[in-house]
Amino acid sequence: MSLRERTRRAVRGEIAEAAMGLFLEKGFDSTTVEEIAQAAGISRRSYFRYFTGKDEALAGALEAIGRAIAEELAQRPAGEAPWACLRHAFAPLLARAEADPRAAALARLMLERPDLQRGKEASWQEGIAQALAHRLPQGTTEPAFVSRALAGAAICCLHSAQDQWLRPGEDRPLSALLDTAMDAVHPLRPGERRAKPAE
Template sequence: MADLDTTAPASGTAPSGRSSLRERTRAAMRAEVSDVAFRLFAERGFDNTTVEQIAAAAGLSRTTFFRYFGTKEELVLGRVSEFGRQVADALAARPAEERPWDALRRAFDVIAEPQTGEPGPPMDMIRLLSDACALMTRHWEKTQGWQSMLAPEISRRLGGPDPAIDMRANALAAAAISCLDAATDAWTAGGGATSMPDLVDQAMGILRESDDVPG
């Protein structure tokens, strides 16, 4: 991989087309470095993989690595945010007549369903987060950020007020995320013996049975 320098010119304003190309180049480079890093994490473990090793494997200098990622942890947590956006997109795409709790459950398929065959990237992420204890607090903070992505669509389905003050939508989104967290914890503790979709069904089913969630 070439050691690209995508910094902006020292003066002047680049045309919008050039700026767009630079942004696409930066996004592509970040994705490529991320893929290299996750391969190394899988081989050596998160804690045993250094920034220098990631940069060398990606064909970058250490300095150039830090143009794309502020820290090694950002590689992982950035993907957590990406998964949140994927869940939010999946939720918005669910049938309009589907009840909110059911729509949330099906939106989580973008994370859960790869576990029906070979583990997919989201499940690799769960393993990584479980092995890298230092990331867990920040991972929790990131997943709580999913709530702000999911609540507006839930509020719309409930016919609620401003999503920012719709307690029902925020409570449902937070509860669903907690169910997903419980399912992933159980999946990790059990060594993946039970399929992730079944565990998410069980976790979300507990709340459906114990409380009258609008599912």
């Protein structure tokens, strides 16, 4: 990646982060492009050099979360089982969600915008699958396909856990709900739950 492209990606990330903060604080519909530009320290004109509108800024913020998950996955210890790696890779996201009172608002926002949810799923699945493909057991047939299937299953488990987390009366932490969902697909051993950070 060229220096210019790295700089562009960094600026897009800063704008998307500013947009996400406003979306969670004020709501998506109540936030204007002008407010996002001001929060990011740029002009409205500069904003449109990086994003075509609010939807794209939100999508950019979600893509950054997906990249962070893939990066966490890539740092897991060699030899760790792929399904356990996926569980551990979600740990930073879950920790932030459980600590940030705005996380539920973001989850609800995604449920209200299925088009962005689908875009997020596609971008996350591709990035996570690429990081996971190198960790599959040697000799795995069709590793690209298998890694995409595993990534898709894990993302689906996360969405199921988030959906349950938002239900009235649910008081279990999101991490416990994700354990239950992933257990239903493939049982996790005790040491593979409540993920610990990579050493």
